[in-house]
Amino acid sequence: MEFSKAVVTSGPTREWIDPVRYISNASSGKMGFHIAEAIAKWIPEVTYIHGQVQGEYRSPEGSRRISVETTSEMKDAVLSEIQGATILIMAAAPADFRPAESKESKIKKEDGSEVILLELVKNPDILKAVSSEILRKLIPGCCLVGFAAETDFLEEHALGKLKSKNLNYIVGNYVGKNEKGFGEVETSVVIYSPLGKVAEIGPLSKALISERIVEFLKTDVSKVVTRS
Numbered sequence: 001m002e003f004s005k006a007v008v009t010s011g012p013t014r015e016w017i018d019p020v021r022y023i024s025n026a027s028s029g030k031m032g033f034h035i036a037e038a039i040a041k042w043i044p045e046v047t048y049i050h051g052q053v054q055g056e057y058r059s060p061e062g063s064r065r066i067s068v069e070t071t072s073e074m075k076d077a078v079l080s081e082i083q084g085a086t087i088l089i090m091a092a093a094p095a096d097f098r099p100a101e102s103k104e105s106k107i108k109k110e111d112g113s114e115v116i117l118l119e120l121v122k123n124p125d126i127l128k129a130v131s132s133e134i135l136r137k138l139i140p141g142c143c144l145v146g147f148a149a150e151t152d153f154l155e156e157h158a159l160g161k162l163k164s165k166n167l168n169y170i171v172g173n174y175v176g177k178n179e180k181g182f183g184e185v186e187t188s189v190v191i192y193s194p195l196g197k198v199a200e201i202g203p204l205s206k207a208l209i210s211e212r213i214v215e216f217l218k219t220d221v222s223k224v225v226t227r228s
């Protein structure tokens, strides 16, 4: 199979509570940025869809970029760019929940109450939306690669996500406070396919980890398990 177009997502999304506050996470965009730079050396057309990444991770060399803010916007951008794509790598950390209501004015803390309850609703799952389009044969043969950011039980959770999101590969990594997984740190990843653990990479810089992930995919995709 010829790999002609890649879509790579990166960074966190933001879900606004009111005009000055939002829900997000600690993703910097670094991993997705380096994946996009590495894959551009292999695949001629790369679209980089990013959330609110740090400035230096906005424009990977060799990619066309699309900036989004919320998880719904990232889903719309992915579904529109995935047409004609042969591989999707979701290194982004989209917010899983959003406030049920985003207030038009700043919520005041001077109203006397000590507790403020925030009702959250689930965001759409982007990878599940894409894999259902594949199953519906609207984008046949597209290779789906997810990331699993876990604080514990990496293999169990990563394989669970691989299965539930119907992916070809998932790249598992540990994340958490104290310089783990997010941002500038050196890190380690484990790649899983439906066959189980297929590669371990690191600890290395994210630039080198990304190159190794892309090298692995380049040589292994011929063995991609066909979906039924």
Ligand code: PMT
Residues within 6 Å of the ligand: 011, 026, 027, 028, 029, 030, 031, 032, 071, 090, 091, 092, 093, 094, 095, 096, 123, 124, 125, 126, 127, 128, 145, 146, 147, 148, 149, 150, 161, 173, 175, 181, 182, 183, 184, 206
């Ligand atoms: O950006 P950095 O600071 O360099 O950090 C890199 C990273 C830790 C963010 C990256 O390596 C990583 O693990 N990205 C995935 C983070 C994540 O959201 O993991 P998850 O286990 O919650 O989601 C599993 C997969 O589903 C991911 O590929 C994610 O992009 C995707 N997803 C998640 C939520 C959602 N609503 N739709 C999705 O498709």
